[in-house]
Amino acid sequence: MMAAEAVLEAATVRLRPLARRDVPLLLRWTNDPGVRHWLHRSESPPATLELAQARVEEMRRDPRTLAWCIEAGGRPIGDVRLLEIDTTHGRAELGIAIGEKDSWDRGYGTDAIRRVLRFAFQELGLRRVWLITDADNARGIRCYQKCGFVQEGFLRGHRLRYGRPLDMLAMGVLREEWEAQPSR
Amino acid sequence: MRLRPVAEPDLPLFVRWLNDHEVRYWLSMADGPGLTLESEREWFDEMRADPATVAWCIETEDGLPIGNLGLHAIDEAHGRATLGIFIGEKAYWGRGYGTEAIRQVLSYGFREMDLRRIALGTDEDNARGIRCYEKCGFVREGLLRAHRLRGGEPVNAVAMAVLREEWERGALGDHDGR
Numbered sequence: 001m002m003a004a005e006a007v008l009e010a011a012t013v014r015l016r017p018l019a020r021r022d023v024p025l026l027l028r029w030t031n032d033p034g035v036r037h038w039l040h041r042s043e044s045p046p047a048t049l050e051l052a053q054a055r056v057e058e059m060r061r062d063p064r065t066l067a068w069c070i071e072a073g074g075r076p077i078g079d080v081r082l083l084e085i086d087t088t089h090g091r092a093e094l095g096i097a098i099g100e101k102d103s104w105d106r107g108y109g110t111d112a113i114r115r116v117l118r119f120a121f122q123e124l125g126l127r128r129v130w131l132i133t134d135a136d137n138a139r140g141i142r143c144y145q146k147c148g149f150v151q152e153g154f155l156r157g158h159r160l161r162y163g164r165p166l167d168m169l170a171m172g173v174l175r176e177e178w179e180a181q182p183s184r
Numbered sequence: 185m186r187l188r189p190v191a192e193p194d195l196p197l198f199v200r201w202l203n204d205h206e207v208r209y210w211l212s213m214a215d216g217p218g219l220t221l222e223s224e225r226e227w228f229d230e231m232r233a234d235p236a237t238v239a240w241c242i243e244t245e246d247g248l249p250i251g252n253l254g255l256h257a258i259d260e261a262h263g264r265a266t267l268g269i270f271i272g273e274k275a276y277w278g279r280g281y282g283t284e285a286i287r288q289v290l291s292y293g294f295r296e297m298d299l300r301r302i303a304l305g306t307d308e309d310n311a312r313g314i315r316c317y318e319k320c321g322f323v324r325e326g327l328l329r330a331h332r333l334r335g336g337e338p339v340n341a342v343a344m345a346v347l348r349e350e351w352e353r354g355a356l357g358d359h360d361g362r
Binding site: 153 | 215216
């Protein structure tokens with residue numbers, strides 16, 4: 001499809017296309033209980049190298065997905081994705097995880113998301129980017145709000161965490177809102 | 185009314201239904217290209233190969249196919265799925281077939297498939313659809329702004345869902361054959 005595989009530079013982070021060599025890192029991140037807690041994957045058995053590899057291959061093959069590795073000071077700290085990119089309707093879903101916990105709360109996620117939004121709205125010409133997140137993920141929600149996302153829905157028991165139903169929020173940001181942001 | 189698995193001989197019918205502008209209007213494919221038998225066969229093969237999708241053909245008591253109903257994005261780990269439905273024969277609109285078909289699939293999804301939650305998205309101005317979903321127990325959970333385009337114009341989507349325990353209360357609370 002479109003303008004795939006771009007390297008995106010931001011103030012504190014650099015986004016480069018997720019590559020095969022990132023698989024061991026992704027594996028370590030998603031199997032870290034502190035990271036996993038916030039992931040949909042918390043209900044699945046721990047990932048193996050083969051599974052993680054297959055997942056990256058699939059993302060790279062899928063024309064509806066773009067995935068970047070987030071680097072801060074040259075060190076990979078997480079990943080950010082645009083999923084279900086729908087050019088007919090001009091929208092995509094955003095997913096992000098900072099896998100290195102010592103890089104939490106430093107604004108890297110906010111910086112990465114702002115850069116991906118710029119790419120989504122300006123380069124891909126999307127009209128809308130949305131996401132779903134755990135309703136108790138206060139840190140994530142604050143970050144998304146800073147990036148311009150507003151709450152649009154409350155999905156009751158949308159996923160399980162350790163076997164218990166967990167509510168999730170749907171949040172979205174429209175291009176014209178993003179354009180009106182002074183801090184974009 | 186009965187539901188039976190979608191079969192290859194249904195495909196020409198689906199093409200006719202989904203190329204009908206009044207049917208298409210409420211579906212997310214409204215702004216996509218027209219369907220052909222080839223594109224529909226591709227959908228059919230993908231659907232059959234995809235363990236996360238099941239699709240049924242809705243038939244009248246006389247065995248006349250009138251529409252299609254599916255569960256998509258079936259997620260066993262989290263116990264949920266997304267429902268999609270359309271009645272392709274417009275003469276059968278507004279006669280309760282959709283409601284009955286959805287009730288059957290909810291029963292199947294919650295009892296047989298052991299789902300906890302069934303969700304759907306529909307256009308905010310699809311009053312007939314929303315009334316039908318509400319009758320089946322779905323409640324509004326959100327409004328996804330400008331979620332899709334219809335005739336090039338942004339349309340809001342209502343997010344709705346029904347949970348198993350809500351459905352069980354409804355199913356025990358009345359006796360309309362649910």
